Amino acid sequence: MKILVTGGAGYIGSHVTKYLLDKGYKVSVLDNLSNGRREFVDKRAKFHKGDLANKDDIKKALKSCQAAMHFAASASVPDSVKNPGEYFVNNVSNGLNLLEVMWELGVNYLIFSSSAGVYGNPIRVPIKEDDPKIPTHPYGLSKLMFEEILEWYNRAYDLKSISLRYFCAAGADPRGGIGEDHRPETHLIPVVLDVALGRRDHVEVFGGDFDTPDGTGVRDFVHVMDIAESHAVALKHLLEEKQSEIFNVGIGKGYSVLEVIKAAEEVTGKKIKFKKVGRRPGDPDKLVADVGKIRSALGWEAKNKDLKDMIEDAWEWHKSYFQK
Numbered sequence: 001m002k003i004l005v006t007g008g009a010g011y012i013g014s015h016v017t018k019y020l021l022d023k024g025y026k027v028s029v030l031d032n033l034s035n036g037r038r039e040f041v042d043k044r045a046k047f048h049k050g051d052l053a054n055k056d057d058i059k060k061a062l063k064s065c066q067a068a069m070h071f072a073a074s075a076s077v078p079d080s081v082k083n084p085g086e087y088f089v090n091n092v093s094n095g096l097n098l099l100e101v102m103w104e105l106g107v108n109y110l111i112f113s114s115s116a117g118v119y120g121n122p123i124r125v126p127i128k129e130d131d132p133k134i135p136t137h138p139y140g141l142s143k144l145m146f147e148e149i150l151e152w153y154n155r156a157y158d159l160k161s162i163s164l165r166y167f168c169a170a171g172a173d174p175r176g177g178i179g180e181d182h183r184p185e186t187h188l189i190p191v192v193l194d195v196a197l198g199r200r201d202h203v204e205v206f207g208g209d210f211d212t213p214d215g216t217g218v219r220d221f222v223h224v225m226d227i228a229e230s231h232a233v234a235l236k237h238l239l240e241e242k243q244s245e246i247f248n249v250g251i252g253k254g255y256s257v258l259e260v261i262k263a264a265e266e267v268t269g270k271k272i273k274f275k276k277v278g279r280r281p282g283d284p285d286k287l288v289a290d291v292g293k294i295r296s297a298l299g300w301e302a303k304n305k306d307l308k309d310m311i312e313d314a315w316e317w318h319k320s321y322f323q324k
């Protein structure tokens, strides 16, 4: 079976590509390399440099695929607050091009990279899939809009999809070769590791007055290899059940920013300087997944729930990639 992976040169997409190839799938990658790295794409995959804005690019990459996994997106929360238009164009309008071409070519199965950002300020943690969704930034809203569009394509065209709402992806393939390199980097763990490596002076901790035990934001970190596995499990389920669904993907436990910094100090053996600065607009106190739905429906749960192990894998890659 051949699968189109959009955004397959990015952090999560490159891990999923490798995972799928290891499981015997054929993979066609479509990426415009706006934030991806060509060298992250496994050599066994067919790489198409192209843009979702261009339907011909999508057609070429989707040819002879039976399903798609859609990672390509603009994916920075703070950037989305500054440049909302880009987020609606890329994450909604360009994503619609993919759906239109899928419909045209008769490809009816999609796994979509959604986000915990759809929940906004959750009314409780852990968060269940049916809890209120009031995004507090354009990025989260763009993901929610696309989830809703998928439901209308399900009803109108029988396009079946599973939206996976990841919490915070973390770690790297322990076998090496691929890892997290967003530019600019806004994700906590790689920023912390940059400080450990001397590539940055300090970590900016956004807000110290959250309603959490140490006052810093709490997030649910899930290993990128576990995320990769969740995609293969979700695709199998989708092909068998032919029913659209939405699941949280997390470990069900949260760690604060200060806990992440402390764990990274233990892993790297380096002192990590940080400075508390003001909150970023739209940052909730806590984002922790209720993972009951995916566990009972798909029988999937994260294997690696240890924060230090995730940081260890990220650190090994970070050193090998940036300390050249």
Ligand SMILES: NC(=O)c1ccc[n+]([C@@H]2O[C@H](COP(=O)([O-])OP(=O)(O)OC[C@H]3O[C@@H](n4cnc5c(N)ncnc54)[C@H](O)[C@@H]3O)[C@@H](O)[C@H]2O)c1
Pocket: 006, 007, 008, 009, 010, 011, 012, 013, 030, 031, 032, 033, 034, 035, 036, 037, 050, 051, 052, 053, 070, 071, 072, 073, 074, 075, 090, 094, 113, 114, 115, 116, 165, 166, 167, 168, 169, 170, 181, 182
């Ligand atoms: N990293 C996380 O913690 C996290 C959490 C929740 C959801 N997500 C979602 O998961 C997906 C992957 O995230 P990531 O961290 O790997 O991001 P990433 O930026 O590393 O990967 C996205 C990839 O998409 C490509 N791309 C962007 N726009 C494109 C376009 N118009 N045409 C073709 N390619 C395009 C980029 O070049 C990049 O390689 C995104 O949809 C993101 O919103 C990520």
